[in-house]
Amino acid sequence: xxxxxxxxxxxxxxxxxxxxxxxxxxxxxxxxxxxxxxxxxxxxxxxxxxxxxxxxxxxxxxxxxxxxxxxxxxxxxxxxxxxxxxxxxxxxxxxxxxxxxxxxxxxxxxxxxxxxxxxxxxxxxxxxxxxxxxxxxxxxxxxxxxxxxxxxxxxxxxxxxxxxxxxxxxxxxxxxxxxxxxxxxxxxxxxxxxxxxxxxxxxxxxxxxxxxxxxxxxxxxxxxxxxxxxxxxxxxxxxxxxxxxxxxxxxxxxxxxxxxxxxxxxxxxxxxxxxxxxxxxxxxxxxxxxxxxxxxxxxxxxxxxxxxxxxxxxxxxxxxxxxxxxxxxxxxxxxxxxxxxxxxxxxxxxxxxxxxxxxxxxxxxxxxxxxxxxxxxxxxxxxxxxxxxxxxxxxxxxxxxxxxxxxxxxxxxxxxxxxxxxxxxxxxxxxxxxxxx
Ligand code: IMP
Numbered sequence: 020x021x022x023x024x025x026x027x028x029x030x031x032x033x034x035x036x037x038x039x040x041x042x043x044x045x046x047x048x049x050x051x052x053x054x055x056x057x058x059x060x061x062x063x064x065x066x067x068x069x070x071x072x073x074x075x076x077x078x079x080x081x082x083x084x085x086x087x088x089x090x091x092x093x094x095x096x097x098x099x100x101x102x103x104x105x106x107x108x109x110x111x112x113x114x115x116x117x118x119x120x121x122x123x124x125x126x127x128x129x130x131x132x133x134x135x136x137x138x139x140x141x142x143x144x145x146x147x148x149x150x151x152x153x154x155x156x157x158x159x160x161x162x163x164x165x166x167x168x169x170x171x172x173x174x175x176x177x178x179x180x181x182x183x184x185x186x187x188x189x190x191x192x193x194x195x196x197x198x199x200x201x202x203x204x205x206x207x208x209x210x211x212x213x214x215x216x217x218x219x220x221x222x223x224x225x226x227x228x229x230x231x232x233x234x235x236x237x238x239x240x241x242x243x244x245x246x247x248x249x250x251x252x253x254x255x256x257x258x259x260x261x262x263x264x265x266x267x268x269x270x271x272x273x274x275x276x277x278x279x280x281x282x283x284x285x286x287x288x289x290x291x292x293x294x295x296x297x298x299x300x301x302x303x304x305x306x307x308x309x310x311x312x313x314x315x316x317x318x319x320x321x322x323x324x325x326x327x328x329x330x331x332x333x334x335x336x337x338x339x340x341x342x343x344x345x346x347x348x349x350x351x352x353x354x355x356x357x358x359x360x361x362x363x364x365x366x367x368x369x370x371x372x373x374x375x376x377x378x379x380x381x382x383x384x385x386x387x388x389x390x391x392x393x394x395x396x397x398x399x400x401x402x403x404x405x406x407x408x409x410x411x412x413x414x415x416x417x418x419x420x421x422x423x424x425x426x427x428x429x430x431x432x433x434x435x436x437x438x439x440x441x442x443x444x445x446x447x448x449x450x451x452x453x454x455x456x
Contacts, residue, residue: 021280022238024268025348027245028284028338030253030292031263032318032325034350034433035285036060039076039241041441042283047236049077050086050228052271053261054243055125055155056097057148059319063436066108070319074101075241078116084231085112086224089121090261090271092155093168095213118217119224120169128188128201129154135199145257146294148320156250156260163187168221171214181207225273232278240268240279246338247292254381257296264341283430284344286335288352288417291325293318297385300328300364314354329391331364332424337377339427346430349421349444352414353434358396361417364389365424394420402435407444418444 023042027033040062043049056072064079071078073094075085087093098118105112129151136153137144147153158165164184171177182203189200231238242263247253249263261267269276289310292298302310310316310327317324339347355361367374367387378384397411404410407418422429433441 021235022232022240022274022278023281023283024240024242024265024279024342025283025285026242026265026268026342026344027263028247028286028335028342028344028347029245029290029331030247030298031244031259032059032291032293032316033245033285033287034348035242036062036071036076037350037433037436037438037441038283038285038348038431039239040064040079041438042239043077043080043083045237046077046080046083046239048084048086048228048231048238049075049080050088050238050240050272050274051075051091051243052088052240053090053263053267054259055092055150055152056094057150057152057259057320058243060241060243061319061436064438066110069104071101072097072320074098074105074112074116077239077241078105078110078112081111081115084115084117086116086228086272087118087122088224088228088272089119090267091119091122092125092152092159092261093118093122094125094150095210095217097150099213099216113219116220117222117224117227118168118220120167120172120221121225122168123155123159124166124168124171125151125155126166126184126188127206128185128192129158131199131201144295146296148294148318150320153260168217171210171217172221174211174214177210177214178207181210228272228274232274238274240272240274242268245285246341247334249341252337252341254296254384255379257294257381264338265343282342282344283346283348284339284342284427285348285350286330286338287314287350288330288355289314290328290331290334291316293321293323293325297381297387298326298328299333299367299384299387299389300331301326302328310354313357314351329362329364329389330421331389332421333364333367333375333377335425336375339425344427346428347421347425348431348433349418349429350433352432353400353402353440355396355414355417356400356402357398359398361394361396362391363394363420363424365392366390402440404434404442406442407432
């Protein structure tokens with residue numbers, strides 16, 4: 020492994036963190052490149068269960084250097100909460116956790132704006148995580164009073180920079196429903212405290228990563244959310260505000276795209292999404308509830324129940340292309356155990372026509388009726404299984420079907436939450452864990 024990106028190829032929550040966690044054993048650097056504290060990356064490690072929102076999952080492996088890249092919108096409160104919980108578990112971040120000085124900072128007014136917009140009940144709700152992600156990225160693109168980490172680090176210029184930003188926000192607040200305004204002095208004090216604690220972590224990560232690449236360091240680029248939530252390619256406007264597809268891994272780190280030599284696309288054996296937006300294979304009824312409960316499909320950031328449905332190959336083919344995935348890690352396969360049949364969406368029917376290209380328009384997608392093929396299910400509990408050949412025949416058939424229909428190999432299979440419940444699907448070696456070789 021030299022530079023590997025791990026990208027979600029559904030609507031997020033595919034189980035990327037577990038893949039990154041296992042692959043981190045063989046990585047020198049683990050880098051987050053987009054999103055912010057909207058992510059909820061759950062890892063079940065020997066030291067306990069961890070949910071990371073901002074800090075790269077690789078931090079659990081003491082030999083790694085972890086980087087929050089420039090493409091991430093940085094929420095200091097979320098960062099410190101994670102630092103505290105790591106410290107409590109005696110996991111040291113000293114000298115091995117860096118934050119790009121180009122990161123944009125999620126400010127209290129961004130969080131307030133996100134929640135305010137969601138509460139407007141104007142029919143435009145996206146069902147965001149209310150972590151201020153959209154307003155921070157919007158401000159980044161608008162370039163009026165954005166605050167980057169380098170601004171916060173400039174002690175002399177920061178008060179005035181913050182004042183201009185808050186004055187602008189307060190002017191805009193007058194036009195907002197709740198009209199909440201913000202106090203410069205209070206926020207300044209809060210952020211001056213943040214600065215001191217952030218100082219050892221903030222760095223120009225462009226040369227750091229450039230030199231690491233040049234030195235042949237092994238790197239994992241850890242995606243958040245998934246391709247179907249990409250601001251350009253996802254089910255717009257029901258998307259997040261960043262590029263979750265492979266392009267984001269380059270723009271969010273400064274690592275040139277041609278240096279990335281392997282991409283693992285992560286997909287569940289079924290599909291879920293949280294928040295609003297069309298979801299053609301959504302199962303309402305008992306089956307949807309079963310996937311929700313057996314899969315424990317509750318958001319790790321917001322606790323919301325996820326919408327569940329069958330795996331969607333139209334969306335996956337599209338996402339595999341946009342992630343440039345060389346292989347797939349198929350997660351939560353154990354959740355399908357006990358179903359007498361499994362359905363796989365192979366096309367959509369839209370307005371009487373069969374469609375196999377993923378549509379741009381959310382309103383067109385909302386009309387899509389899934390065209391299914393039905394595969395046999397299996398009754399056996401596959402939770403403890405350690406290699407492909409020990410899976411029930413129907414489970415092996417399901418894997419082979421997906422590989423052929425998606426023209427992409429399934430390299431890794433996950434059948435449970437822990438590190439041990441992951442094995443390579445490479446037939447010649449069979450066995451346990453994503454470790455290569
Ligand atoms: P935002 O990213 O908080 O603005 O939310 C926009 C959309 O992305 C909403 O539908 C969220 O539920 C969804 N979303 C954001 N982060 C995640 C994630 O980590 N997993 C799954 N969905 C997410």
